[in-house]
Amino acid sequence: MPFFRRKYSIAETGLLQGMIDIHSHLLSGVDDGIQTERETFTALEYLEEQGVRGIYLTPHVMETFPENSSKSLTQHFENLINGYAGNIDLRLAAEYMLDGGFESHLENRENKPLAIAEDHLLVETSYLNPPLNFHQTVQKIKKKGYRIILAHPERYLYMDKSDYKKLKADGFLFFQLNLLSPTGYYGRQVRENAEYLLRNDFYTFTGTDIHNLESHRQAFNIKSLTAKLTDRINVLIENNRQLFFN
Numbered sequence: 001m002p003f004f005r006r007k008y009s010i011a012e013t014g015l016l017q018g019m020i021d022i023h024s025h026l027l028s029g030v031d032d033g034i035q036t037e038r039e040t041f042t043a044l045e046y047l048e049e050q051g052v053r054g055i056y057l058t059p060h061v062m063e064t065f066p067e068n069s070s071k072s073l074t075q076h077f078e079n080l081i082n083g084y085a086g087n088i089d090l091r092l093a094a095e096y097m098l099d100g101g102f103e104s105h106l107e108n109r110e111n112k113p114l115a116i117a118e119d120h121l122l123v124e125t126s127y128l129n130p131p132l133n134f135h136q137t138v139q140k141i142k143k144k145g146y147r148i149i150l151a152h153p154e155r156y157l158y159m160d161k162s163d164y165k166k167l168k169a170d171g172f173l174f175f176q177l178n179l180l181s182p183t184g185y186y187g188r189q190v191r192e193n194a195e196y197l198l199r200n201d202f203y204t205f206t207g208t209d210i211h212n213l214e215s216h217r218q219a220f221n222i223k224s225l226t227a228k229l230t231d232r233i234n235v236l237i238e239n240n241r242q243l244f245f246n
Ligand SMILES: [Fe+2]
Pocket: 023, 024, 025, 095, 151, 209
């Protein structure tokens, strides 16, 4: 195979070495991610072996999981931390679905939303349809003084190139790549979207969005990244680090 077409797996690229992950479903038993504390500790041990240094745990806050609030998740997080003996710097945030319940979290004065680096809200939308009043909601978040990290825009099949450009135009909304999207883990369309967004510098951050250790472990070993794409992802990895340590 000619040199320029050589492909590397995530594990081979060294992207995980020293990585800060800003998107994960490792807080056990609160969403569709990892379910038991034991599995969480196994996953953390594996990620530590791969070189991951810091992780934001970002459980889903959405109408599907009505019991998840800033208060309840903080309690779960404290319990987890008390039993954790590893060396990864763990922090708590959340991934907010822009659904009918979102504004009650945004407006809650007593228990503020769980943000990344104090003022960055990780938000997602449905994969198939844009949220009602998407633009107005984005403006409300902005008015509250938050910046937005839009989780995995490559996975929103209702979005096209002009939507990406409109969303980015304001300058306070950042795109987060799912690290596995360029591997084809979520299918061909998502891989192509991710490659387009990477090549055109739409992304600022990246995250694993890990829900389950086994499937991620396998996908970390799929040879799918060119040297060029790896370089682009490395820039995002550095941005994650800035967000975590500044
Ligand atoms: Fe997620």
